[in-house]
Amino acid sequence: MSCRIQNSIQNSLWFLTSSSSSSSYSLAKNGVNNRIRYFPKRLSTSKPSLYCTTRSTTTDSQNNLIGSDSFVLTTPLYYVNAPPHMGSAYTTIAADAIARFQRLMGKKVIFVTGTDEHGEKIANAAADQGSNPKTHCDTISQAYKALWGNLDIAYDKFIRTTDVKHEKIVKEFYSRVLANGDIYKADYEGLYCVNCEEYKDADDLLENDCCPVHLKPCMARKEENYFFALSKYQKQLEDTLAKNPDFVKPSSRLNEVQGWIKSGLKDFSISRSSMDWGIAVPNDPKQTIYVWFDALLGYVSSLLEDDGNPSLQNAISAGWPASVHLIGKDILRFHAVYWPAMLMSAGFSLPKMVFGHGFLTKDGMKMGKSLGNTIEPNELVLKFGPDAVRYFFLREVEFGSDGDYSEERFINIINAHLANTIGNLLNRTLGLLKKNCESILVVDSTVAAKGIEFKETVEKLVKKASVQYEKLALSSACDAVLEIGNAGNVYINERAPWSLFKEGGAASEAAAKDLVIVLEAMRIIAVALSPVTPRLCEKIYTQLGYTEDEFKALTWTETKWGGLKGGQVMAPPEPVFARIETQLPTLDGTEAPKKTKQKKKDKKLQSQNMVEA
Numbered sequence: 001m002s003c004r005i006q007n008s009i010q011n012s013l014w015f016l017t018s019s020s021s022s023s024s025y026s027l028a029k030n031g032v033n034n035r036i037r038y039f040p041k042r043l044s045t046s047k048p049s050l051y052c053t054t055r056s057t058t059t060d061s062q063n064n065l066i067g068s069d070s071f072v073l074t075t076p077l078y079y080v081n082a083p084p085h086m087g088s089a090y091t092t093i094a095a096d097a098i099a100r101f102q103r104l105m106g107k108k109v110i111f112v113t114g115t116d117e118h119g120e121k122i123a124n125a126a127a128d129q130g131s132n133p134k135t136h137c138d139t140i141s142q143a144y145k146a147l148w149g150n151l152d153i154a155y156d157k158f159i160r161t162t163d164v165k166h167e168k169i170v171k172e173f174y175s176r177v178l179a180n181g182d183i184y185k186a187d188y189e190g191l192y193c194v195n196c197e198e199y200k201d202a203d204d205l206l207e208n209d210c211c212p213v214h215l216k217p218c219m220a221r222k223e224e225n226y227f228f229a230l231s232k233y234q235k236q237l238e239d240t241l242a243k244n245p246d247f248v249k250p251s252s253r254l255n256e257v258q259g260w261i262k263s264g265l266k267d268f269s270i271s272r273s274s275m276d277w278g279i280a281v282p283n284d285p286k287q288t289i290y291v292w293f294d295a296l297l298g299y300v301s302s303l304l305e306d307d308g309n310p311s312l313q314n315a316i317s318a319g320w321p322a323s324v325h326l327i328g329k330d331i332l333r334f335h336a337v338y339w340p341a342m343l344m345s346a347g348f349s350l351p352k353m354v355f356g357h358g359f360l361t362k363d364g365m366k367m368g369k370s371l372g373n374t375i376e377p378n379e380l381v382l383k384f385g386p387d388a389v390r391y392f393f394l395r396e397v398e399f400g401s402d403g404d405y406s407e408e409r410f411i412n413i414i415n416a417h418l419a420n421t422i423g424n425l426l427n428r429t430l431g432l433l434k435k436n437c438e439s440i441l442v443v444d445s446t447v448a449a450k451g452i453e454f455k456e457t458v459e460k461l462v463k464k465a466s467v468q469y470e471k472l473a474l475s476s477a478c479d480a481v482l483e484i485g486n487a488g489n490v491y492i493n494e495r496a497p498w499s500l501f502k503e504g505g506a507a508s509e510a511a512a513k514d515l516v517i518v519l520e521a522m523r524i525i526a527v528a529l530s531p532v533t534p535r536l537c538e539k540i541y542t543q544l545g546y547t548e549d550e551f552k553a554l555t556w557t558e559t560k561w562g563g564l565k566g567g568q569v570m571a572p573p574e575p576v577f578a579r580i581e582t583q584l585p586t587l588d589g590t591e592a593p594k595k596t597k598q599k600k601k602d603k604k605l606q607s608q609n610m611v612e613a
């Protein structure tokens with residue numbers, strides 16, 4: 001298994017020059033071998049007076065410090081135990097599409113991503129690589145940034161939990177929770193999964209105390225730790241979820257969270273005495289802060305300006321609370337139970353929504369770094385381009401459910417939707433316009449579409465797309481936009497402008513209007529699909545005679561019918577999306593073209609284009 005991870009690291013870092021030096025940190029060994037059930041035993045309590053300066057947090061008294069035109073969206077801060085894989089990319093692509101949509105809606109978006117760099121799992125990963133944790137974190141964190149570049153991820157903030165400003169925020173937050181009387185010292189005994197960085201309930205484990213996610217045995221541990229009084233917030237959490245069911249989405253995940261809370265919340269350990277790769281507990285340097293208590297605060301520290309004073313109040317004022325935490329369902333408990341309770345204790349507002357999406361799976365198992373059963377996203381981008389990767393995963397995996405990857409399906413979907421339905425429609429329409437109208441629109445698109453039903457269809461579909469984007473139903477949003485392309489193909493095939501042009505006179509004038517109508521629909525597709533496939537949409541837009549700057553300045557209002565004007569000159573037609581040609585190796589080792597159903601469909605399209613020409 002470790003060999004597989006090692007390979008995966010090497011594969012994923014082929015584009016980086018990694019520098020590693022030998023380890024200079026220590027990891028205290030734990031000699032507890034017996035199977036022991038979890039129980040925190042209170043040794044001492046500290047109850048200093050509450051000094052919170054903000055209002056206490058309930059759903060009714062949300063201390064919203066930012067205006068309604070703001071939208072703060074976060075991905076998980078990814079563990080740097082290994083380079084990113086398609087699962088990490090999935091959440092980030094989804095977040096990027098949502099952020100781009102909200103920007104189009106005129107929101108002031110802060111899109112936060114980053115890396116979680118402390119804890120035993122990272123220290124172990126660095127040691128396995130013969131590296132020290134800092135060097136290891138620098139290398140892997142850079143691999144995340146490089147992948148986000150390759151996937152056209154336009155984040156606003158990238159936080160690393162080893163950043164100095166983050167450490168300051170964590171310590172201040174810890175002191176605030178301590179001052180509220182919610183931290184105490186106690187003995188801890190339990191079974192620990194290093195890969196989850198979590199003590200596990202023995203009842204939740206597989207045979208031989210194996211973690212059900214990582215399939216590795218948990219280790220028995222006994223430590224004196226600091227605890228967070230989670231149980232104190234049971235009622236407040238129950239009330240918050242009851243009053244605000246949108247706090248956890250989709251609703252199946254809300255049920256799960258309500259079930260956990262109902263079964264009784266136990267205080268949890270928020271420090272480690274056996275691990276020095278972490279942030280020291282204020283006033284007790286022998287202990288480091290538990291990696292989850294530390295990492296969740298990255299959502300707050302990321303909001304700080306680079307040159308400002310790194311105080312909690314400054315971070316909160318810069319954008320808290322988050323509008324949406326986008327996460328995989330594996331880390332739901334941390335985000336929907338621990339994190340809100342921590343915020344309640346510190347007196348800060350809760351995020352408005354935690355959305356827990358499903359897993360990309362391989363052979364039914366969650367694809368993950370620890371299991372090493374991952375797909376390499378850089379390779380997919382290299383082979384198929386960022387738009388294809390973004391579109392496939394957002395369109396194919398219903399947001400919230402699990403989904404499997406198959407290359408054949410990938411190629412079929414991308415060729416059918418992006419190359420044929422959208423790319424080919426644009427290309428053939430511009431070809432006809434060039435041949436018959438010297439690439440100039442004869443009339444405004446509003447005039448051309450008077451009394452035409454197709455215009456209403458487009459308007460309905462674009463409205464549907466915006467509703468689906470708002471609901472984070474990204475697959476349905478893609479479908480709505482694709483439907484515009486399908487309707488456009490039906491319209492042009494029924495109208496057959498290539499024949500009308502041959503008739504001349506009024507028929508020819510009608511044909512020229514038909515082209516304006518279809519191109520206006522293409523313009524609307526370019527705006528509406530731009531959150532998902534930004535490069536393709538920019539190409540479409542520039543083919544329609546606009547500049548790159550005009551594309552960058554677009555807002556969702558430009559999905560309104562009527563953008564294209566008479567006299568506007570279109571660029572010469574050029575394919576905006578190349579079909580993926582698949583090659584299968586033959587027995588003699590040469591490559592042979594693969595025949596798919598899609599290929600036959602494409603042949604049909606080609607002959608259609610010949611008729612039009």
Ligand SMILES: Nc1ncnc2c1ncn2[C@@H]1O[C@H](COP(=O)(O)OP(=O)(O)OP(=O)(O)O)[C@@H](O)[C@H]1O
Pocket residue numbers: 076077078079080081086087088090091195196326327328329330331358359360361366367368369370371
């Ligand atoms: N298979 C997956 N499908 C969808 N999202 C995933 C998948 N794997 C990771 N993610 C995303 O990454 C987050 C977890 O980040 P983490 O860095 O722990 O990755 P991981 O690969 O799951 O690590 P590990 O295998 O070591 O547990 C998830 O909550 C989710 O946002």
